[in-house]
Structures are given as C-alpha cells and as structure tokens.
Amino acid sequence: MKQAVQLRNVRKTYGDVEVIKQVSLSIDEGEFIAFVGPSGSGKSTLLRMVAGLESVTDGEILIDGKDVTFAEPSDRGIAMVFQSYALYPHMNVYDNIAFNLKLSRHSKSEIEKRVNEAARILRLEELLQRSPGQLSGGQRQRVAIGRAIVRNPRVFLFDEPLSNLDAALRVQMRLEIGRLHAELGATMIYVTHDQVEAMTLADRIVVLNNCEIQQIGKPMELYQRPRNKFVASFIGSPNMNFFPAQVSRSDATSSTLKLADATLDAALANRAMGESITLGVRPEAVVVLADRSDAAGGVVIEGKVVGVERLGNVNYAYFDVGQSEPVTAQIAGTTDLGVGDTALLGIDPARCHYFDGAGEALRVGN
Incomplete structure (x- = not known):
C-alpha cells in the first residue's frame, strides 16, 4: 500500500516547552485517520504541522514520498477544513467554493466543472446562489468542504469541523463525511476531541496524550485491547x-x-x-x-x-x-x-x- 503521509520523529517545541514529542506515523493512501485526545494533547498542533501552518523543530514530514517539512502550505497538495467554516460573507456559495481556483487562474470552464461536481457530491446544487448568511451550520460546513474538494488535494485535513454544530447536525455531518470519504477514496486526517466521531468515522485512530502517541489502532482494537489506562478511559462512552x-x-x-x-x-x-x-x-x-x-x-x-x-x-x-x-x-x-x-x-x-x-x-x- 502506498503511503500518503509519513511523520518521522517529528518534534515541536516552544522555547523549553515540548508540545510534540517525537511522533512517528505512516498513513496509507485513501486511509481515514483520526487524531483524538483531550485539550492540550497536541492533536491540532500535529495537524497544523502536516498542513505547514506550524514549523517543525525536528524530524521530517513526507507527503506522497516528497519531503515537505519546510515547504509552504500551498506546495503540499493538502486542503484544510476548519471548525469556523471561514466563508466569505459577501460571496455566494458558488464563489466561495471557486475562490481558490480563481486565485490559481484556472479557466472559467474548469472552475465551473469542479464547482458543479463538488456541489453534486455535497448536495449543494440548489444552494449555489445563496449567501452564507442564508445557510444552516451544516450547510456552511459542506460549503467549506466543497472549497477543499475542488482543489483535488492529495490529503484532506479536518480540524474539529463539527464542534460548532448541535448534536443532531453533528450526527448528520458525520454521515456526510463518511459518505464523502467512501465516494472520493481520499486520504483524510481528522482531528477531534470527540471519541464518538473518531470511532464512527476512522479506519484507524491515533490517541494522543501529554503530546505523544499513546496507541494507534482500529476503533474496536482500541476499545477491546487498550494499551494503557488512559486509552481505556478515553475510548468508549460512557467511560470504563x-x-x-x-x-x-x-x-x-x-x-x-x-x-x-x-x-x-x-x-x-x-x-x-x-x-x-x-x-x-x-x-x-x-x-x-x-x-x-x-x-x-x-x-x-x-x-x-x-x-x-x-x-x-x-x-x-x-x-x-x-x-x-x-x-x-x-x-x-x-x-x-x-x-x-x-x-x-x-x-x-x-x-x-x-x-x-x-x-x-x-x-x-x-
């Protein structure tokens, strides 16, 4: 299996404070990986290092076999979806999705083709002329995902994308993201503090605590054979x-x-x-x-x-x-x-x- 992302002994420090402690991880092409852990465990920092939004103190990050440790975010072949949606309120849905393609000077026909395909996948066809203010939280998040899809990234990165949604919408969006992964067959890295999201979406889960990996495994492997007491307490609801x-x-x-x-x-x-x-x-x-x-x-x-x-x-x-x-x-x-x-x-x-x-x-x- 081809490896889409590799982290080799990656560390991150702020002065004397070590916030990521020598993390090594390989992610297969097409795999859905979830980073889970409590606040301060390092999961978002690790994701931002893959994205190029945080520098690496030591170690290497490879995407599709290419060393991108010091590459600009735009040169990594990734697309990131944030929890805040980050939509432009003065643009309609079509223009929000098309924005990065226009910056990259794609042709009008290519932009239209990609936006319409993303809208089909995300069931946004009827909403393309609406403004973000006319959308529900779940619809806004789908637009943010659509903006990522049209870039045809090597890797999708999700940073707690459902945390701003109510309980019913979170369930609906979990199903949408799972369906999206199945349809696109894309490599996805998903950060969440909600282990239910991780258990229902991920092929494998990376459990972090104290800025280091505690265990990596399939959801039921972590549930049935936790490596330590922390993993046992964190995976499963209600708690062990x-x-x-x-x-x-x-x-x-x-x-x-x-x-x-x-x-x-x-x-x-x-x-x-x-x-x-x-x-x-x-x-x-x-x-x-x-x-x-x-x-x-x-x-x-x-x-x-x-x-x-x-x-x-x-x-x-x-x-x-x-x-x-x-x-x-x-x-x-x-x-x-x-x-x-x-x-x-x-x-x-x-x-x-x-x-x-x-x-x-x-x-x-x-």
Whole structure:
C-alpha cells in the first residue's frame, strides 16, 4: 500500500516547552485517520504541522514520498477544513467554493466543472446562489468542504469541523463525511476531541496524550485491547469503570486480587504479593443481579443508585460503591431502578481489563 503521509520523529517545541514529542506515523493512501485526545494533547498542533501552518523543530514530514517539512502550505497538495467554516460573507456559495481556483487562474470552464461536481457530491446544487448568511451550520460546513474538494488535494485535513454544530447536525455531518470519504477514496486526517466521531468515522485512530502517541489502532482494537489506562478511559462512552485492587495470591498460572470486600481470580501469572492492580470494566460488563447466586463465580459488589440516564431501550445507572467515582452499568430500558435504590453488581473476570501501577495493560494469560 502506498503511503500518503509519513511523520518521522517529528518534534515541536516552544522555547523549553515540548508540545510534540517525537511522533512517528505512516498513513496509507485513501486511509481515514483520526487524531483524538483531550485539550492540550497536541492533536491540532500535529495537524497544523502536516498542513505547514506550524514549523517543525525536528524530524521530517513526507507527503506522497516528497519531503515537505519546510515547504509552504500551498506546495503540499493538502486542503484544510476548519471548525469556523471561514466563508466569505459577501460571496455566494458558488464563489466561495471557486475562490481558490480563481486565485490559481484556472479557466472559467474548469472552475465551473469542479464547482458543479463538488456541489453534486455535497448536495449543494440548489444552494449555489445563496449567501452564507442564508445557510444552516451544516450547510456552511459542506460549503467549506466543497472549497477543499475542488482543489483535488492529495490529503484532506479536518480540524474539529463539527464542534460548532448541535448534536443532531453533528450526527448528520458525520454521515456526510463518511459518505464523502467512501465516494472520493481520499486520504483524510481528522482531528477531534470527540471519541464518538473518531470511532464512527476512522479506519484507524491515533490517541494522543501529554503530546505523544499513546496507541494507534482500529476503533474496536482500541476499545477491546487498550494499551494503557488512559486509552481505556478515553475510548468508549460512557467511560470504563476502574477498581483499585491488590494481589493477595499468585502462582505460575493465576492470581487472586482483593478489591473492596470481594476477591477475584484472574489469569495473571507471577505477580508480586501486595502489588497494586487496577481493574477496568466496561459499563456493558457490569450486570445488575437479582441475588448473589446469579454471579456465576464473578465478583459481587453492592451499590446505591445515585443517578439514571434514561435513553430508551438502553439506560445507564450510576452506583456509589464506596470509591471516589461512581460505577456505571448499562441496563435495559425496562429495568426498574431509581435514585436511592440499592443493587448487587456482578463483574465477570473474563470481561475485565487489568493495568499495573504505571497504568500499562496486563494481558491476561501472560
């Protein structure tokens, strides 16, 4: 597979402050890559370095095999879509989309051909004579994307393009961007703080924290096999539950962990006595039990309901189990639980994730 973008040991510093720490990454042609992470993780800075809007302190950036580390943005073969749309209010939709082509002195016929094709792809044909002030937020964002499409870029760059839209429009635009990627087959790099956007759109996700890559993988790979506690907590909505535990017994095949008033047998071999282990459990793996006999060998913890999110067929209940953060359980919409109720929560050891004292994942069966 041809590589569209390569980052080789890329660093960025502002004085003594390192904001990107030796990032290396290869992106295949036609791949949709999402950069995710909390505010300050470096994701937007990394995207702007690819775009040429931020300088590189060390390392190399290649696009289609060409070193563009110090090239001007206009010479990189990229097109960028910003969250602010950046449309010219005095121009209609047609002229906004055509603006860069006119600057590049394309012929009138070529401009008309490209603008009409972009309008077809984005379903903007009926809006070409309207001004930006007559458009909805979602329509404005489609115009901004159209302005990128007509340039026939090697790589599309999206910097949190949906953050200004309401919830319903974000869902609609996610579908539009996914359809656009499928139709164009283009290489896309998409920055977002919303892991739901990343999970639904990306072929692979790059998770950043503290200005460095924590893990790269397909969405379900990150969900099912997070490399560390940070990735486990960031990927997935609602967040993963965590329980502090200590090793009370260990041999060559398994360990017994003590947590709260319960014990759990895990396939963790040769752990140190007293070692701190964190259990991670997804909300769908926390089961509300009728009584202790339903636990089938798993851990049973008693909790008090402190909140319920009623979403219809699936609800989420939040339980106080005596630790700093409540425990989240996914429950059926028909489950009759309310604030103040107590319940028994069952946890299956086979569905747990385990992390050492440094937050690194421990693979069961190691």
